[in-house]
Amino acid sequence: MNTIDERYLNLLSNTFPTIADAAGEIINLEAILNLPKGTEHFLADIHGEHEAFIHILKNASGNIKRKVSEIFGNSIRESEKKELCTLIYYPEQKLELIKAVERDIDDWYHITIHQLVKVCREVSSKYTRSKVRKSLPEEFSYIIEELLHERTDDQDKAAYVAVIVDTIISTGRADDFIIAICNVIHRLAIDQLHILGDIYDRGPGAHIIMDTLRQYHSWDIQWGNHDMLWMGAAAGNDACIANVLRLSLRYANLATLEEGYGINLVPLATFALDTYGDDPCTEFMPKLLKGATMDEKTQMLTGKMHKAISVIQFKLEAEIFHRHPEWQMEDRCLLENIDFDAKTCTIEGVAYPMLSCSFPTIDPNHPSQLTKEERILVERLHHSFRISEKLRKHIRTILSHGCMYNICNKNLLFHASIPLNADGTLKEVEILGEKRSGKNLMEYIGQLVRAAFQNDTPADLKQYAKDYFLYLWCGKDSPLFDKSKMATFERYFLKDKTIFKEEKGYYFQLRNSEEVCDRILDAFGIEGANRHIINGHVPVHVLKGENPIKAGGRLMVIDGGFSEAYHSETGIAGYTLVYHSRGFQLVQHEPFTCTEDAISRGTDIKSTTQIVEMSAHRMLVADTDKGAELRSQINDLKQLLYAYRHGIIKEKRG
Structure with missing residues (x-):
């Protein structure tokens, strides 16, 4: 063992001071490797459309609605599923409307809390208890954790669970609990949010989007x-x-x-x-x-x-x-x-x-x-x-x-070119x-x-x-622009519209070529069969039959025109991409009416889901970048165990 390794292991021993601590962490990390990979959510070119953006965050591009349908099937009516989804998206506002019309609010609380616990249990199932615990609000952490891991079909625990719910209601905490568990569902439905640029301009609420992102649990942006x-x-x-x-x-x-x-x-x-x-x-x-x-x-x-x-x-x-x-x-x-x-x-x-x-x-x-x-x-x-x-x-x-770019799980993310x-x-x-x-x-x-x-x-x-x-x-060679010119002056002052044309750079002309996309991926050091480029910037003209999936699936363009200024041009109101443990799903959205309609009438963004690529096996954490990081940590901990067991480093017992 060289001096650098020994110095590093000595530092590591401060966190894991005994053989038991190091072995326990290895067991924990090995177990995490075998959990399903977390869901990644990709959005591009939001352009200040804060209401649509926030709604898509809340419904996780339809992921929550899909979970509700899977969980409850035909056991509840479609209208009840819609009401439950709206409550999950906008708990504070929806509660006020429900309390104004519901005759037996305690009965509604009982039914709804049990439904929300089922949804929360489902979205938390791919995470460790430790990660779920960290996402829980402090005031309800113990209660939610108990409800998530105890089932009413267990006769020995049915009364225990029932009393927890009864007490939440009788102590007047039902509203606060519902709001808290809905926020946990939002938090766990998406593990990582990727913004592929253009938060600003056109729409009215870029500052609201930024305030929202500042509070979001895990996100990155490619400028x-x-x-x-x-x-x-x-x-x-x-x-x-x-x-x-x-x-x-x-x-x-x-x-x-x-x-x-x-x-x-x-x-x-x-x-x-x-x-x-x-x-x-x-x-x-x-x-x-x-x-x-x-x-x-x-x-x-x-x-x-x-x-x-x-x-x-x-x-x-x-x-x-x-x-x-x-x-x-x-x-x-x-x-x-x-x-x-x-x-x-x-x-x-x-x-x-x-x-x-x-x-x-x-x-x-x-x-x-x-x-x-x-x-x-x-x-x-x-x-x-x-x-x-x-x-x-x-x-x-x-x-x-x-x-300017990001590489995540064999996906190269950048805004334009x-x-x-x-x-x-x-x-x-x-x-x-x-x-x-x-x-x-x-x-x-x-x-x-x-x-x-x-x-x-x-x-x-x-x-x-x-x-x-x-x-x-x-600039002509800017990776964020990549056109011959920006014809702002011409559009304002000249009569001849032929001079308005902005010639796109070669990236946009060649991006449907698998060979070109592979060359770019090679240059960024991304290897393997299931690798992709994901970007936005240029709206996909769905009305003209343009396909957002290019180069035989190597490239996905997810700018479908979030901004209202593009709706007549693209025919839709944006794409979002969801990458979960079973593969990629591209979600095509229709224009969002408004938050008020979503709350009062339960209107959701109408979306069409297209399966882009499904994995032959369910992807695990072991298949991700995080998995590679965890395997490296496991290797370090095994070296620490070796050092402890061979007397190279002494255990730090209390």
């Missing part, structure tokens, strides 16, 4: 381009701040900015009215989503604010593009290509007519230069983003739970003079993003890292 935009804004990149504001105004979604993060938009409103008061800003009227209303005066103000920040955005982006000519993005400084007399903009040698040429803040001789008033406004907006404590807290959470060449080989992308590709590229970008938030980062590197957020948002 998306919209998340990166907000991270850049929080880091102080003014072009990212302008983009965040523009997108929020475009979709008339100011709740996350104002209510969520306390961003002061009064200076922008004042500037917009002063500068664009006589401009109808027709091209900048907000896109109102279904059911949204806005009076004409507010629409006009929003349009003016939208145009004001868009012009500022194009100027701020030009500053950064000129600062980094190596990015080869100076062709996107389109304000500099406008002929104000002819009212045209020249792109790739062609002069395109403009829809509008009203730019009171643009000096034709210095088109990308901010006016004094614009610079003051940018400084005030910058300050507002930088002092938002809640925004900082949420960005810290995204940093601590995420990165891995840059490729035309022949499907990994493309080398140059950053700070060094070329990187594949795994090395993704890891370096992750380090660069974190460098923007570190106090000890050298000033020049920190400035580059802050600037690079913009490249990650819209």
Whole structure:
């Protein structure tokens, strides 16, 4: 045994001081290896749709409903199953409705508590008692544990169980107990949640989603381009701040900015009215989503604010593009290509007519230069983003739970793409003079993003890292974008729609090839037959017959359009992927009505489940990454046992 091994085993002996302790832990870990693997839940491109997101978390993409159906079969009516599911999803709110109409509430409590215990017993069956115990609320831990492990069909214990339930009711704790056990069911229905990027933009509740995730038991995130935009804004990149504001105004979604993060938009409103008061800003009227209303005066103000920040955005982006000519993005400084007399903009040698040429803040001789008033406004907006404590807290959470990619149980997770060449080989992308590709590229970008938030980062590197957020948002070789251009300017100002086209990178053109997907998986060191790539970013056009399962099952694209802005385009309201001990199930969701309907009428998200891949045998913890980790721990403990038994290390008896 070498010195390093002995030092490590001495440290391990502090946790397991005797032969009995070490042997007991080996027995425990060996047993865990033979439990069914926990259920993993994959979601992508949530885009601020907090009500649908929270409901899908609560119903575990239909997993809880499926469990209820399996447990109760034909023993209770479908309407009763629906009521029970709604109670599990929204216990506090549903209890209030039930108590208002139920004539014999004690009888209802008896029936319901026994039903909930059955459901909780089922979802906890794949975990150790220790893990279940850790998930129980302290005030009901002992009671729930007793009920989970005692059955009413055991004649010796039937009276014991009955008295526990009777006492819960007679002491007035039934409501609290029901709420507690429903929350335990939520906790145990999903073992690990994977978010494949884009929590932010479009929908109204990104901040609510982040608050929910901060309380969630186990999750990770692979950063998306919209998340990166907000991270850049929080880091102080003014072009990212302008983009965040523009997108929020475009979709008339100011709740996350104002209510969520306390961003002061009064200076922008004042500037917009002063500068664009006589401009109808027709091209900048907000896109109102279904059911949204806005009076004409507010629409006009929003349009003016939208145009004001868009012009500022194009100027701020030009500053950064000129600062980094190596990015080869100076062709996107389109304000500099406008002929104000002819009212045209020249792109790739062609002069395109403009829809509008009203730019009171643009000096034709210095088109990308901010006016004094614009610079003051940018400084005030910058300050507002930088002092938002809640925004900082949420960005810290995204940093601590995420990165550019993740590998979990032979699945490679990332938001959008891995840059490729035309022949499907990994493309080398140059950053700070060094070329990187594949795994090395993704890891370096992750380090660069974190460098923007570190106090000890050298000033020049920190400035580059802050600037690079913009490249990650819209750069041609960004793994989060991977398109020829972001045609924002063209869509606002040019008549010819042919110039709007954004050519997707080679990853999107080649991702249906098994050979290409295998090459990517090989590059990330993922081996074995049942390996997959899972990502989102580009909505799957179900209406046009597009299949989310690509490359013979190697690749799964789970962006089905959570955001209402995509529903007409995709024909559905998102995909979620469930990976349990028997295999993969892809769940296709219809649009969610609202939480109020779900509670009062028991409406659930209508979902269609597609079996993607089923395992020949039920997968155990031993078949997972966690299993490999546990086997390593078992090996270490066996070495410790050897050291104890051969006198190399002495037992630490009390």
